[in-house]
C-alpha cells in the first residue's frame with residue numbers, strides 16, 4: 001500500500017538571489033504567470049507569440065525573422081543551436097576558457113561533429129590572434145564562443161572582430177549570451193553574429209523555461225540545406241518552423257505560462273530601454289565590484305574584461321568558501337555561489353542580474369558577506385567596502401572602477 005504523501009503548502013524561504021542565476025523575478029512577471037491558460041493554437045495565443053518574437057528582437061538588437069523562445073532552459077536553446085548547426089563530421093571551434101565552453105564541446109560531439117579548441121586560461125577572454133590561428137589550422141564550419149562566461153566572470157571583448165574572422169575563414173559564428181542578454185551590451189546584427197542563444201533566468205529575471213534563440217538567414221540556410229535530419233526531434237528547427245513560422249501548426253505544446261512570463265520580462269526590458277538597462281547593470285555592478293575590492297577581496301577577472309552581471313572574487317586563503325556561502329544563505333537569506341570546474345573552492349560567483357541588480361541588494365550583500373568573512377577569520381574592512389559602494393551608487397555613473 002502506497003500512502004498519499006501529505007506535505008505543507010509550498011512556502012520557500014525569502015531569498016535575495018545574487019548568485020549566477022536564477023535572479024530575483026520581478027513581481028509583474030510573477031503576476032503574469034498566474035494568467036489563465038489558453039490553447040497554444042488559440043488565435044489570441046498566436047498574437048502573444050508574435051509579440052514575444054518582436055520583444056525578443058528588440059532585446060537582442062536584431063531583425064532576424066528566426067527569433068524564438070525555445071521550450072526549456074538555456075541548455076535547450078544551446079542544444080537547439082548546436083544540434084541544428086552542426087552536421088555529422090563538421091569541425092567546430094569552441095573555447096577552452098570556461099565551463100560552458102566545455103559544455104559546447106560535449107554538445108558538438110553529441111551532434112556528430114568534432115570539437116576543436118581555441119585555448120585561453122579560465123579567467124581570461126579569447127585572443128583574436130589565437131582565434132585566427134585556430135580557424136586557419138582547423139577550418140571549422142562553425143566557431144562558437146561564450147559572450148559572458150558565468151563560470152569565470154569574463155566578458156568576451158572584440159565580438160565583431162571575432163565574427164569577422166569566422167566569416168573570413170568560411171565559418172558561421174555562434175554566441176552564448178545566456179548571462180549577457182538584457183544586462184550587458186549585445187548587438188546581434190551590428191556585430192555580425194549568425195546565431196545567438198540565451199536563457200531567461202539571468203539578466204531577463206524570468207523563471208527558467210523558455211529560452212531565446214535567434215538565427216540569421218545564413219544560419220537558417222545551413223539548417224535548411226542539411227542532408228541528414230537533426231538528431232533531436234524536439235529541437236529540430238525545420239520542424240519548429242511550422243509552429244513559430246507562418247504556418248502556426250502544432251509541433252509540441254508550447255510552455256504557455258513560461259511564454260507569458262517571458263513576454264512580461266521582455267516588456268519590462270522595453271519599458272526601461274535596452275541601453276538604459278545595460279547602463280544600470282554597469283552602475284550597480286560597478287558599485288558591487290568597488291565595494292568588494294575596497295573591502296579587501298580580490299576580483300578574479302581583470303577590469304578590462306570584467307562581466308558586470310557576474311563578478312568573481314577570490315576566496316581568502318584563511319576562509320572556507322562553502323561555509324561562508326552557506327552562512328550567507330541561512331543567516332542572511334542571500335544566495336551567492338562557489339566556483340565551477342577548476343575554479344571550485346577558488347572563487348565566489350556573485351551575480352548582479354536583472355531585477356536583482358538594485359542598489360539595496362548590493363549594499364545588503366556587501367554588509368552580510370563582509371561580516372561573515374570577518375567572523376570566519378578573513379581580513380576585510382566592511383565599512384570601507386560599503387562606503388566605496390555607496391559613493392559609486394551616489395555618483396550615478398556607469399563608468400567602470402579600477
Ligand SMILES: Cc1ncc(COP(=O)(O)O)c(C=O)c1O
Nearest residue numbers: 073074075100148150178179199
Ligand atoms: C553561459 C551559460 N551558458 C549556458 C547555460 C545553461 O543554461 P541553463 O542552466 O538555463 O540550462 C548557463 C547557465 O548557467 C550559462 O551560464
